[in-house]
Amino acid sequence: MFPISSELIFKVALRSEALLTLPRWNKGTAFTKEERKSFGLTGRIPSRVNTLDEQCDRAYDQLRSVDSPIRMNSFLQSLKEQNWVLYYSLLSRHLKELTPIIYTPTEAEAIANYSHLFRRSEGLFLTFSDQDSMEEDFLEQTRGREIELIVCTDAEAILGIGDQGVGGIGISTAKSVIYTLMVGINPSKALSVTLDVGTDNETLLNDRLYVGWPSRRVRGVEYDKFIDKFVQLIRKYQPHCLLHFEDFGVTNAQRLLELYRNEHSVFNDDIQGTGAVTLAALMAAVGVTKSKLADQRYVIFGAGSAGLGITTQVRDAIMLADGVSREEANKKFYLVDRFGLIKQSLGPDKIRAALQEFVRPDEEWAGVLTNDAGEVELLEVVRKAQPTVLIGCSTKGGAFTERVVKAMKKGCERPIILPLSNPSKLVEVDPKDANDWTEGMALLATGSPFPPAKMPNGKDYVIAECNNALIYPGLGFGAVLSQSRQMTDGMIIAGARRLAALSPALKDPDSGLLPDFQDAPAANFEVAIAVAEQAFDEGIQGVSWSKEEVRTKAEEKQWKPVYGRYEYDDHGAK
Numbered sequence: 001m002f003p004i005s006s007e008l009i010f011k012v013a014l015r016s017e018a019l020l021t022l023p024r025w026n027k028g029t030a031f032t033k034e035e036r037k038s039f040g041l042t043g044r045i046p047s048r049v050n051t052l053d054e055q056c057d058r059a060y061d062q063l064r065s066v067d068s069p070i071r072m073n074s075f076l077q078s079l080k081e082q083n084w085v086l087y088y089s090l091l092s093r094h095l096k097e098l099t100p101i102i103y104t105p106t107e108a109e110a111i112a113n114y115s116h117l118f119r120r121s122e123g124l125f126l127t128f129s130d131q132d133s134m135e136e137d138f139l140e141q142t143r144g145r146e147i148e149l150i151v152c153t154d155a156e157a158i159l160g161i162g163d164q165g166v167g168g169i170g171i172s173t174a175k176s177v178i179y180t181l182m183v184g185i186n187p188s189k190a191l192s193v194t195l196d197v198g199t200d201n202e203t204l205l206n207d208r209l210y211v212g213w214p215s216r217r218v219r220g221v222e223y224d225k226f227i228d229k230f231v232q233l234i235r236k237y238q239p240h241c242l243l244h245f246e247d248f249g250v251t252n253a254q255r256l257l258e259l260y261r262n263e264h265s266v267f268n269d270d271i272q273g274t275g276a277v278t279l280a281a282l283m284a285a286v287g288v289t290k291s292k293l294a295d296q297r298y299v300i301f302g303a304g305s306a307g308l309g310i311t312t313q314v315r316d317a318i319m320l321a322d323g324v325s326r327e328e329a330n331k332k333f334y335l336v337d338r339f340g341l342i343k344q345s346l347g348p349d350k351i352r353a354a355l356q357e358f359v360r361p362d363e364e365w366a367g368v369l370t371n372d373a374g375e376v377e378l379l380e381v382v383r384k385a386q387p388t389v390l391i392g393c394s395t396k397g398g399a400f401t402e403r404v405v406k407a408m409k410k411g412c413e414r415p416i417i418l419p420l421s422n423p424s425k426l427v428e429v430d431p432k433d434a435n436d437w438t439e440g441m442a443l444l445a446t447g448s449p450f451p452p453a454k455m456p457n458g459k460d461y462v463i464a465e466c467n468n469a470l471i472y473p474g475l476g477f478g479a480v481l482s483q484s485r486q487m488t489d490g491m492i493i494a495g496a497r498r499l500a501a502l503s504p505a506l507k508d509p510d511s512g513l514l515p516d517f518q519d520a521p522a523a524n525f526e527v528a529i530a531v532a533e534q535a536f537d538e539g540i541q542g543v544s545w546s547k548e549e550v551r552t553k554a555e556e557k558q559w560k561p562v563y564g565r566y567e568y569d570d571h572g573a574k
Helices: 016-020 033-038 052-064 069-082 084-093 095-102 106-112 128-142 165-183 220-237 253-260 269-289 305-322 326-330 353-358 378-385 402-411 431-437 472-482 489-501 517-538 547-557
Strands: 009-012 124-127 149-153 190-196 242-245 266-268 298-301 333-337 389-392 416-419 443-446 565-568
Touching: 033 565, 052 069, 052 084, 069 084, 069 095, 069 106, 084 095, 084 165, 095 106, 095 165, 095 517, 106 165, 124 128, 128 190, 128 220, 149 165, 165 190, 165 472, 165 517, 190 220, 242 253, 242 269, 242 472, 253 266, 253 269, 253 305, 266 269, 266 472, 269 305, 269 389, 269 416, 269 443, 269 472, 269 489, 298 305, 298 378, 305 326, 305 333, 305 353, 305 489, 326 353, 333 353, 333 378, 378 402, 389 402, 402 431, 416 431, 431 443, 472 489, 472 517, 472 547, 489 517, 517 547
Parallel strands: 009 565, 124 190, 149 190, 149 242, 242 266, 298 333, 298 389, 389 416, 416 443
Antiparallel strands: none
């Protein structure tokens, strides 16, 4: 798949056992006869020289003999610890099949069992109780390295399974792997971090094998000081890297993003990545219906980090693309959470500060049926608001009932329904049912993969997977490529617009609203180009070359999982 480049030559100072134990440099049985002699490997490896293709075939055969996803995850983790090129090459060849093994949903199980599966550390662990040595610990891992990407988590809201303490390092490393797979971020220039501020997970606190700091979560001022100390170290020592926040809790995610996004190139995938890929699906959908984002009425079911991120991302796009004021754009959204519709009479104890812009006035809902608690539930919101777009990020499986979907269909010809909750058992509606209940008129995308649905005419309707991995690596790579000082709303919208332009549905309405996941690397590359070009347009790039060189520079920068030729150099590895 990836040919060996005759120009890929590395000067390497390592020899013998040291070379075989570092996954960045190890080739296993692919070391040539000449390399084996030069590096003292003759006799350490069986005689036959294998190609990378042969190694991938062997590894894939071994993987297929494993009997469960979590064991496959462990096998692949072990492979990564042995040989980076083989690991990434294998994943690239079986991208659609293996991404769910090394990422969601299987990685959630690996994280939940992190302390019991623990074999070898990976990444950087910064612990609240050891914060006096944070700078020293950070520099020990990064000194002399050019870091382009830092993915960090405090592990309070991991992949739908909540607080996982120190096991959150698994989501940081998984996200870093996706960046490499999709856009070619060099794994040696990525750093995965867990910010261990304790855990409120009783199971972990009572587990004698738990490997993290066995303390209740630190919150408030002390938490903020700890996070700020970490961010300031990055700004001081790695000023051009992208800082990716992942799976922070709802009380901190948006707040930290707003606090630092004007100081550094900061990105939160749960908020901005989810918002961006959903925006791309919506842009594709309105392209099919020949309408505009500003023409829609939006009901967002689930007002946590993801729901709010989607709302603000789409709102900002409406303002930018359709010239609508912020106030008018806000009025197009109806947010529903566990207290029902977000409206004035809920009171401040039930409405987070970040939701204030989207609070509906009570007078709008006079006479609307409420439950015993006086809350307006989803069905009544749909009946009253007559949305054209219904988005679910609630993890409330089956919440989009037949009555809800049919009530929506009464108000518009082609309802846009995006049940995005993961995993599939938590999806708000099975897309097959939504398709049937709307007589094949719904435009659908889901957060988990689903098979095609049958249209009334017998054709298959492809259900797009609204997966963040279709866009966040491209957003990040665009920022890294341009060394932008910020990740701006304009850059994110430019990336979403480029992804939407790749929608198969624009050519065939029965095709998916987003590219197939197998095409995610090509899609992300185009997203990265759009993001970097937008950084130039906004004048926030930190590179000396021109906008016209973006595509060439992007191609040159991508790391590929191929073996180069090694030459021994006792003055140091390069």
